[in-house]
Structure formats: structure tokens, C-alpha cells
Amino acid sequence: MLSSLELCAGAGGQALGLEKAGFGHEALVEIDKHCCNTLRYNRPSWNVFEEDMRLFKQDAENYKGIDLLAGGLPCPPFSKAGKQLGQADERNLFDDAIDIVDAMRPRAIMIENVRGFLDAVFEDYRTHLKTQLKKLGYHSEPKLMNASDFGVPQLRPRVVIIAIEESRTEHFSWPVPHADRPKTVGQTLRKMMAANGWAGASAWARQANDIAPTVVGGSKKHGGPDLGPTRARKAWASLGVEGRTIAPEAPGPDHVGIPRLTVQMVAKIQGFPDSWHFTGAKTNAYRQVGNAFPPPVAEAVGAQLRSALTARTLYAVA
Numbered sequence: 270m271l272s273s274l275e276l277c278a279g280a281g282g283q284a285l286g287l288e289k290a291g292f293g294h295e296a297l298v299e300i301d302k303h304c305c306n307t308l309r310y311n312r313p314s315w316n317v318f319e320e321d322m323r324l325f326k327q328d329a330e331n332y333k334g335i336d337l338l339a340g341g342l343p344c345p346p347f348s349k350a351g352k353q354l355g356q357a358d359e360r361n362l363f364d365d366a367i368d369i370v371d372a373m374r375p376r377a378i379m380i381e382n383v384r385g386f387l388d389a390v391f392e393d394y395r396t397h398l399k400t401q402l403k404k405l406g407y408h409s410e411p412k413l414m415n416a417s418d419f420g421v422p423q424l425r426p427r428v429v430i431i432a433i434e435e436s437r438t439e440h441f442s443w444p445v446p447h448a449d450r451p452k453t454v455g456q457t458l459r460k461m462m463a464a465n466g467w468a469g470a471s472a473w474a475r476q477a478n479d480i481a482p483t484v485v486g487g488s489k490k491h492g493g494p495d496l497g498p499t500r501a502r503k504a505w506a507s508l509g510v511e512g513r514t515i516a517p518e519a520p521g522p523d524h525v526g527i528p529r530l531t532v533q534m535v536a537k538i539q540g541f542p543d544s545w546h547f548t549g550a551k552t553n554a555y556r557q558v559g560n561a562f563p564p565p566v567a568e569a570v571g572a573q574l575r576s577a578l579t580a581r582t583l584y585a586v587a
Contacts, residue, residue, distance in 0.1 A: 270291055270292065270293040271291060271292050271293070271336040271337060271575060271578060271579070272292070272293055272294075272295050272335045272336045272337070273287055273292040273293065273294050273295065273335065273336060273337040273338070273339055274294070274295050274296045274297075274298075274332050274335050274337070274338055274339070274373070274375070275287075275294060275296075275297045275298065275338075275339045275340055276298050276322050276325070276338070276339070276340030276342070276362075276366065276369070277298065277299060277300075277322060277340045277341050277342055277362070278297035278298060278299040278304065278308060278317075278340070278341075279299060279301075279304050279341055279557065279560060279561055279562070280304045280307045280308070280547060280557035280558065280560075280561050281297075281304075281307065281308050281311065281312070281545070281561075282341075282539065282540075282541065282561035282562040282563060282564050282567065283339055283340070283341055283379075283381060283562040283564070283567040284297060284308070284312075284315075284339075284567075285541070285542075285545065285564040285567070285568075286562070286563075286564035286565060286566065286567025286568035286569075286570075286571055287337070287339060287379075287567055287568070287571040289564070289568045289571075290567070290568045290569075290570075290571030290572045290574070290575055291571070291572070291575045292336070292337055292571060292575070294315055294316070295316065295332055295335060296316045296317075296318055296332065297315055297316065297317050297318065298318045298320065298322055298325045298340075299317065299318070299319065300319070300320060300321050300322070301557075302319060303548065303549040303553040303554075303556075303557060304557055305317050305319040306548040306549065307546070307547050307548045307549070307554075307557055310546055310548050311544075311545055311546060322340075322362055322365060322366075322369075323362070323365050325369070326365060326368055326369055326372065329368075329369045329372035329373050330372045330373070332373050333372070333373055333374060334373070334374060334375075334376075335373055335375045335376075336375065336376050336377065336578055337375055337376065337377050337378070337379060337571075337574060337578075338369065338370060338373060338375040338377075338378045338379075339378070339379040339380070339567075340366065340379075340380055340381070341380070341381040341382070341562050342361075342362045342363060342366060342380055342381075342382055363380075363394075363398055366380065367398065367401050367402070367405075370402070370405060370407075370432075371405055374405070376433070376434055376437070376578055377431070377432065377433045377434065377437070377441075377574050377577070377578060378402075378407065378409070378430070378431070378432040378433070379429065379430070379431055379567075379570060379571070379574060380429070380430040380432075381427055381428070381429055381430075381562045381567075382427070382428045382430070383427065383428065384413055384426045384427065384428055386411065386428045386430075387411060387413060387428055395411070402432045406434060406435055407432040407433060407434060407435065408432065408433060408434075408435050408438040409430060409431065409432035409433075410430070410431060411428050411429065411430045411431075412428070412429055412430075412431070412443055413426055413427075413428055414426070414427055414428075414429050414566060414570075415446075416540065416563045416565070416566050417450075417451050417480050418446035418447060419444070419446065419447055419563075419565045419566050419569045420447055420449075420451050420452075420540070420565050421451055421538075421539070421540040421563045421565050421566065422451045422452050422453060422454055422456075422457045422480045422481055422538055423451075423480055423481040423482070423483060423484060423538050423539065423540075423563070424480060424481075424482065424483055425483045425484070425539075425563060426483070427562065427566070429566075429570055431443075431570070431574070433574070433577060433578075437577050437578060437580075440576065440577035440578075440580040441573060441574065441576075441577035442573060442577075443570075443573065444569035444570055444572065444573050451480055452480075453474075453477060453478050453479055453480060454477040454478075454479065454480065454481050454508050454510070454538065455473065455474030455475060455476065455477030455478055455508075456474065457537055457538060458474070458477070458530075458534050458537060458538070459471065459473075459474035461519055461531070461533065461534050461537065462474065462519055462520060462528060462534075463519070464519045465518060465519045465520060465521050465522070466521065466522040467519065467520035467521065467522060467524050467528070468522065469520075469524065470520075473509050473528060476508070476509045477508040477509050477510070478508075479507075479508060481505070481508065481538050482497075482501050482504035482505065483497075483501070484496070484497075484535055484538060484539060484558070484559050485497035485498070485501055485559055486555070486556050486557075486558065486559020486560035486561075495512060495513050495514055495515065496510070496512030496513075496515075496530070496535075497512065506527070509527055509528070510527065510528065510529070510530060511526075511527040511528065511529045512529075512530075514529055515529060515530060515531065515532060515535070515551055515555050516528070516529035516530060516531050517531065517551065518531060519531060519534075532547055532551060532554045532555050532558055533547075535555065535558050535559065536558045536561075539558055539559075539561050539563050539564075540563035540564050540565045540566070541558070541561070541564060542564075
């Protein structure tokens with residue numbers, strides 16, 4: 270099994286996917302206590318550092334030579350929903366990540382962020398990061414990936430940045446999207462909607478005949494347990510889902526009207542397994558789910574990285 274360390278691990282979406290791809294986690298760094306509780310609850314054996322990534326830099330050398338450094342760095346600096354301050358945003362951790370790369374010298378790097386990272390306004394900054402990685406011996410490239418291409422019943426476009434040792438570049442290729450369309454929201458959630466005896470679950474599932482819009486997790490300052498702003502809620506309404514609040518449980522036998530989703534239902538739409546439990550109150554649990562990286566996408570990229578890192582490199586004989 271290859272080794273990995275994850276920065277800004279959140280509630281474990283990327284870590285789960287990489288685990289399935291064959292990576293064993295040496296450590297996971299996450300500042301949010303609710304996410305840390307979730308990680309420890311589901312994987313007691315994982316070594317979870319509940320601290321700021323910038324403080325973890327001083328321990329980075331302890332993991333020198335690890336196979337993979339992964340992470341989902343904060344999105345607000347590059348999100349279209351914010352001011353897109355990029356490098357000037359105090360929440361930007363890309364330069365700190367480069368410092369950690371320098372200290373650890375992993376064989377490969379995998380960083381996830383929002384699609385706004387690829388906007389023209391950040392071209393100079395992307396070039397800066399690529400140059401810094403090249404100086405450290407890595408070839409890097411970003412790619413916009415849609416979760417729906419890998420079986421997740423949600424569009425969810427995200428940027429994945431891969432950097433790999435120059436000697437391994439030829440062995441890495443991006444995962445190929447699945448040939449089959451993902452399940453619809455109705456197909457994905459019908460059994461969960463019917464769990465408490467709601468007679469209308471099957472009829473609802475037939476109406477919810479498309480994939481979901483992007484799940485929005487909200488921030489600590491803004492957003493609560495709902496499915497996003499007005500535009501997002503309208504998209505959910507077209508699927509027969511009330512998006513203004515999150516339900517504590519599935520609809521009961523006598524439920525009338527448009528159903529709401531539970532935290533576990535939203536997790537299912539994110540690609541989490543049913544066994545993964547999100548700890549904490551509803552708002553904190555939902556925020557963990559909404560901000561997660563879908564495990565199936567992480568698994569697909571992770572599998573390609575594993576192949577690249579384990580491929581035999583042939584050297585010409587003089």
C-alpha cells in the first residue's frame with residue numbers, strides 16, 4: 270500500500286476515495302473540530318491532527334518522502350460566490366502548501382479546488398505555482414472534472430491539480446469518464462425516501478429524473494442547513510425537493526407535499542457510502558457533507574496516481 274498525507278481533510282471525502290484507490294493515510298490535517306470528530310468516529314486508526322495547516326508546516330519534515338500529498342485547500346479565495354481575491358485572500362493556503370511540499374518532497378501531489386481557480390484572472394498565479402513546483406522537480410497540471418462523469422448523481426465541477434515527479438510524468442494519465450450516465454436523484458434516493466413508510470416515495474423518484482445540481486455547503490459565517498441560494502433551490506424544486514431546510518429524518522407514512530433531504534441523503538448524492546457517519550448537530554453535519562470532495566472522483570484520480578507511482582521505469586542502457 271502506498272502512503273499519503275492529507276491537508277484540509279474535511280469530513281473525509283478525498284481520504285475515502287484515496288483509501289479505496291490503495292493509499293494508506295499516515296496523517297490527516299484539519300482545523301475544523303466537527304470534521305475531525307467525523308474522521309475519528311469513522312476511522313479510529315487514522316492519525317488526525319486538529320490544527321491549522323500553517324502550524325503543521327513545522328512537522329512536515331517528519332513525513333519526508335511520502336508517496337502522496339493530497340488536500341482540498343480553502344475554496345473562498347477563488348470561488349465565484351466570493352470576491353475572488355486569490356493570492357491576496359488571507360484564507361489562501363497554496364503558498365503554504367508549496368512550503369510543505371518543499372519540506373516533505375512527496376512523490377506526487379493532488380489538490381482539489383473550485384472551478385474558479387481556472388479563471389483568467391488567476392492565470393499569473395497559476396503560472397507562479399507551476400513554476401514553484403517545477404523548481405522542486407514536479408510536472409503539474411490542473412484539470413476541470415465533473416463528478417457526474419464518475420458515477421456521482423450530481424454535476425459538481427471541481428478543479429484537480431496533479432503534480433508528479435518529472436521522472437514519473439509519462440506514466441500518469443487522467444481517468445476516463447464512465448460510459449454510463451449516473452443514476453438520477455430519484456434512483457439514488459428512493460429507498461432512503463421510503464425508509465419510514467412514505468407511500469409516495471416511488472412516485473417522487475420517477476419525478477426526480479435527473480442528476481442533482483451542485484450541493485452547496487456554506488461557510489461558517491454564511492449559510493445553514495439548506496441546499497443553497499435561490500437559484501439552487503429552484504433547481505432542486507424541479508426535482509421535487511424542498512431545499513430551504515434539511516430534514517431530521519425521511520418522510521413518514523402520512524407525509525404530504527414536497528419532501529426534504531436528510532444529511533445522509535445529501536451524503537449519498539455526494540458519493541459517500543451509507544456507512545459513513547457525520548457527527549455533530551444538523552448544521553455542522555450538513556456543512557461537512559456540502560463542502561466535501563466526492564469519494565468516487567478521488568478514487569478515480571487516485572487509481573491513476575497509484576498506477577503512475579508503481580509503474581516500472583525503463584532506463585536506456587548506454
